[in-house]
Amino acid sequence: MFLAVLYLWVGLGVVLVYHRVLTHKAAQLKKPLLYLLVLGGLPAGVPIQWVGHHRFHHGVSDQPQDGHSPVQYGFWRALTGWYLERPSTALAIVYAFAGPGRLLFDAWWRPRSSKIHDHLAADIAADPFLRWVSQPLPYAGGLLLLFGMTFGLAVVGWGLTGAAAMYVFYVFMYWGGDLINAAGHGEGARHFRTKDHSRNPGWLAVITLGDGLHNSHHAFPNSIRNDYCRHQWDGAYGACRLFEKMGWAHHLRVPAPEKVQQKVLDGISLKSPFAISEGSMVSKISLEIV
Numbered sequence: 001m002f003l004a005v006l007y008l009w010v011g012l013g014v015v016l017v018y019h020r021v022l023t024h025k026a027a028q029l030k031k032p033l034l035y036l037l038v039l040g041g042l043p044a045g046v047p048i049q050w051v052g053h054h055r056f057h058h059g060v061s062d063q064p065q066d067g068h069s070p071v072q073y074g075f076w077r078a079l080t081g082w083y084l085e086r087p088s089t090a091l092a093i094v095y096a097f098a099g100p101g102r103l104l105f106d107a108w109w110r111p112r113s114s115k116i117h118d119h120l121a122a123d124i125a126a127d128p129f130l131r132w133v134s135q136p137l138p139y140a141g142g143l144l145l146l147f148g149m150t151f152g153l154a155v156v157g158w159g160l161t162g163a164a165a166m167y168v169f170y171v172f173m174y175w176g177g178d179l180i181n182a183a184g185h186g187e188g189a190r191h192f193r194t195k196d197h198s199r200n201p202g203w204l205a206v207i208t209l210g211d212g213l214h215n216s217h218h219a220f221p222n223s224i225r226n227d228y229c230r231h232q233w234d235g236a237y238g239a240c241r242l243f244e245k246m247g248w249a250h251h252l253r254v255p256a257p258e259k260v261q262q263k264v265l266d267g268i269s270l271k272s273p274f275a276i277s278e279g280s281m282v283s284k285i286s287l288e289i290v
Contacts, residue, residue, distance in 0.1 A: 002157075003169050006150060013041025014177060015209045016236040022124055023051045026224040027240055027252045035129055042142045043103060044177060045110050048134040051124045052117035058221055061185075061196035068181045071197050079175075079182040085114060096178070099170040100151050107143040111136035176207045184214030191229050192219035192263040202232065210234030219263050220255045228260055230269045 017037040020026040029037070044050055062069045070078035081092035095102065111134070124130050132138055154162030188201030192215055204212025205226070211217065213226035213234065220228075227234035243249035264270060 002153070003165065006169070007173065009037070009040035010043060010173060011040075011176075011209045012236060012239055013037040013039065014044040015211045016240060017041055018044055018047065018050055019054070019211060020224055020236065020240075022047065022130075023054045024222045025253070026222055027244075028250050029243065030248045033243065033248045038130065038133065039142060039146075042133070042139065042146065043106070043174070045106070046134045046139055047130045048118050048121045048124050049110070049113070049115055052119065052121035053114075055120045056117040058218070061194075061198070061218065069197075070182050070186045075182050075186075078185070079178045083110075083113070096175065097171060099167040099174075100147060102170065102174060103143045103147040107140040107147075111139050172207075176204070177211075179204055180208060180211050180214055184212060188212075188215075190215050191265060191268045192216060193265060194218045194263075200229075200232075205233060209236040209239075211236065220260070223254050224252045225254055228264075228270055230271055232271075 017034060018041045021029055021034065038047060057066055060066045062071045064072055066072060068078045068082040076089045076092040079092065080096045081089065084091055084095060098105065133142060151166050154166040158165065183201050183204055184199055185197045186199065188199035191200055194215060196218055198215040198218040200213045200215045210226045210233065213232060216226040216228055224240055225234050225237035227237060240249050240252060244252060260270065
C-alpha cells in the first residue's frame with residue numbers, strides 16, 4: 001500500500017502535471033492539487049527545465065538536435081545518458097541502476113545541468129511557487145526530504161526488506177519514465193501518422209499511467225488523453241476525469257473526433273467515443289481541436 005500510494009503520487013506528478021498540464025496545457029488543476037503533485041514529480045527534474053526541454057523535444061523529435069532520441073544516439077543515451085550530458089555508456093548504465101541514489105545525485109546536479117531551453121518555459125517561471133521550487137536549494141531540499149521520508153520510513157517500518165524494496169521501487173520508477181523516450185521511439189505499434197518515430201508500446205503504457213502511448217501523444221500533444229484505440233489504457237487521463245468530477249480539474253482538452261480520424265492509420269480500430277454521438281462521454285467535456 002505504501003509503495004502504491006508513492007507510485008501514484010510520483011507518477012501523477014510527472015505524467016499528469018509535469019507533462020500534460022504544465023508542458024502541454026492539456027487541462028487545468030486547482031492550485032493546491034497542482035502544487036501537491038508537482039512535489040511528487042520532483043524526481044523527474046526541475047519544473048522549468050523539464051518543461052522547456054520537453055517543448056524543445058516536440059519541435060525536433062528524432063532529428064539530430066533531439067538529444068534523447070534513440071534513433072539518433074542509441075538506447076543508453078536516450079534512456080539516461082542525456083541527463084548526464086556525457087557520451088559515456090558506462091555512466092549511463094550506473095545512473096540507470098542507481099535507484100534512490102539518483103535522488104541524492106540529482107539534488108545537486110539537475111538544477112545545475114543544461115538550462116538552454118528555459119526560455120521555452122517562461123509561463124512556468126512566471127508562477128511564484130514553480131519558480132521557487134525550480135531554484136537549486138528548494139529543489140535539493142525537496143528531493144532530500146523525499147529521500148528521507150520514503151527510504152527512512154521503509155527502513156524503520158520493514159528493516160532491510162524495506163530498504164531493498166525501496167531500491168527496486170526507485171529503479172522501476174525511473175526506468176518507467178526513462179523508457180518513454182528510449183522505447184517509445186523505437187518499439188511497439190504505430191497507430192497515427194506523425195513526422196517522427198514515436199510508437200505505442202502497450203506494456204509501457206500500463207506502467208507509466210498512459211504515457212507509454214507515445215505515438216498517440218505525438219499525434220495529439222495538447223490532448224489530456226492518449227487512449228484513442230481499442231485495448232488501450234490511460235491511467236493519468238482517468239485520474240484527471242476523476243479530478244474533474246470532484247471539481248479539482250477543468251478545461252480538459254481532447255482532439256475533435258474528425259482530427260483523430262484524419263491521422264489514424266489504416267486498419268486501426270478506434271474506441272467508440274471517437275465515433276462520436278450526441279450525449280457521448282467526449283461531448284460532455286471541453287472539446288478543442290489540438
